[in-house]
Amino acid sequence: MPAAALKNKPLPTQSTAKRSVLFDSPYAPMAKHRLPAGRPREWYVTHNRRLKAMRLAIALLDSGVYLANQAHDETIRSTAEEIGVHPPSNTTCHMVRALMRYSR
Known part of the structure; x- marks a missing residue:
């Protein structure tokens, strides 16, 4: 095994999670695209939340x-901080757990 693979990963700083969250690769912001016009506002809110x-x-x-x-x-909120998105609402946290539940 190469010596580089044996190095310890750096610990995250100022995390509010009970369990540390470490990432193997950095996350970059996605390219933004315009959403289709003419839909009700609730559609856009739901789409962005999803x-x-x-x-x-x-x-x-x-x-992990x-x-x-x-x-x-x-x-979930500390992970949002790590990847650079605004802290999610309770509804979004619930949706994250639902996605994880059905991803198996």
Whole structure:
């Protein structure tokens, strides 16, 4: 095994999670695209919430949180901080857990 693979990963700083969340690769912001015009406002809110929940669920899975009951609100919010998105609402946290529950 190469010596580079044996190095310890740096610990995250100022995390509010009970369990540390480490990422193997950095997350870059997605390219923004315009959404279709003429839809009701609620459609846009739901669409953006689903995208955010999906990004958070993927980041949690990448960090080793595989079960929905391991993804507490504070874990999800600290993951959001790590990947650079605004802290999710309670509804979005619930949606993240639902996505993780049905991803198996």
